Amino acid sequence: MIRRRTDLPLSRDPSVRLVPWIIGLMTYLACLMLAGSLLLSELLGQWSSGLSGTVTVQVLPREREPARLLNERVDKLVRILERTDGIAGAKAIPLEEIAVLLEPWLGGAVALDALPLPRLIDVRLDMIDPPPMEELKTMLSNADPGALLDDHGIWQDQLADLVGALELVAGFVVLLVGLATVGIVIFATRSGMAAHQDVVEVLHLIGAEDAYIARQFQNLALTQGLHGGIIGIAFGAVTIWGLGYAADHIDSAILPQVQLLAWHWVVLASLPAATALIARSTARRTVMRSLKRMV
């Protein structure tokens, strides 16, 4: 087949050039929201697989306590923990490692001995039969009032809640953007029908079925949706790359190292197909519905 023939001079309407850009803007927003929420769930996954199954016991130094005594307290706690049911292992984190962890806040050249740093015990829980956290807490504070149990669970739950909320917001925005796109297509199709009412009527009267007339509008909407979608993800991809580039060049431990995976890009790349199909079916429904009003 040669070029697709149309009976309606729709592509010459001035609004036709504008619609892909509006759809493009919508797709851009949807693209960023989707990328953001994909990144967040990726991030949450990394965090929970790194953290769950472990708790940390903080041992606070007493005032002017010599390092030797603090070490003894730590060793004693490690021994107790190792004997406890539901605990797979306990290990005191060496002072040097704690120093590394604190470096971003305290700077490199710190005299460790001069600071009353708390000591940390890394406790691996038996994942199959973990001990109740409350019991563990009481047991520890009975053994040593200066021992605090840091249960990452709370922090993790809160993080999961936050990520969940952010994803909900992102999903809501994508939905709104989708509705706005539908609205634009309905509006554009209606004004197209109004502008070409005479042609629509003639087609109708010489025996065109509704689907034939709808095809004229839905083909245009399909192209517009596709163009808009491509514009949207093109700008979206540039933005994501730009942000990724900027993040790579911030040398900090605070920023998590997450990247969009291949299947994330596939999801984003399918956006133009989605906008094209949404636009097409919206235009079709709009035309079919308004033709129903004709005899």
Next chain:
Amino acid sequence: MRYGTGPEVLREVTFTLKPGSFHFLTGRSGAGKSSLLKLMYLAHRPSRGLVTLFDEDIATLPRKRLPFLRRRVGVVFQEFRLLNHLSAFDNVALPLRVAGVKESTIRKHVDELLAWTGLGDHMDARPPTLSGGQQQRVAIARSLISRPDLLLADEPTGNVDDALGVRLLYLFEELNRMGTTVVIATHSENLVSRFKKPILHLEDGVLIHHDRVEAGGGTGDPRDSRKPFGRGKRQ
């Protein structure tokens, strides 16, 4: 029938067209000729009364089937209603394309018909660049291209000189001889008296028959069961 909430434009109109008949539809301007034709080419539904087309009751026919009925009716609109962005060729081809006819068949038939109506040299011209009479012939060609069973023409000779008007009428007569039922709305006394055909006359929304039986002409016998078109009584 009435337009919106306006006054009743057609009130007492009852007739049946015999297949293969040829009628003039007359009446002064505003009498309702175009309105009656609109009912017949299914652009309007009657506000009351019965319209039967090819033995189908329009009121009870599913909307999906109407396009197929419309394809059996050729219409020459009073204002032509050509599509200005399409060439004369594409305008004439439109009814066939809408019906899904093969492009090669379309080319052959349209070329032939445009040549026959003397527009062979203007196939690629767009309607606005054609004279009124040429546009009218494009409109007539479009109404004939699908070989309709019923041809409805609203003032098809309004924009041409008498000589061309007579030629166009011969064209309709030719079509009628091949079996198409023809109704022509006209003001032209000249044509009406020259072609001695039965007349449907509208006056104040009331239809009056003037049957002049001629060779090839119909009698408007309402008892004919093969009626291509019928109208119930409307008061």
